[in-house]
Amino acid sequence: MTDLLPVISDLGLKPTELLILFMLWQNIKNTRNILDRLVEKVGKLELKLHSERSAGLKTHDRA
Numbered sequence: 549m550t551d552l553l554p555v556i557s558d559l560g561l562k563p564t565e566l567l568i569l570f571m572l573w574q575n576i577k578n579t580r581n582i583l584d585r586l587v588e589k590v591g592k593l594e595l596k597l598h599s600e601r602s603a604g605l606k607t608h609d610r611a
Contacts, residue, residue, distance in 0.1 A: 556569075
């Protein structure tokens with residue numbers, strides 16, 4: 549972040565604009581983390597459902 553400060557100050561942004569940009573960046577970062585966790589949970593659920601379905605088919609085939 550400290551590497552960006554000279555670049556941002558060269559752009560002539562006001563402190564409030566910098567604050568808004570930082571808040572937006574934090575929001576994007578938090579949203580990405582939430583989405584990553586959701587994708588992980590959905591993947592685990594899909595694996596669980598697939599394994600349960602496979603186990604159900606195996607017991608069904610034996611009968």
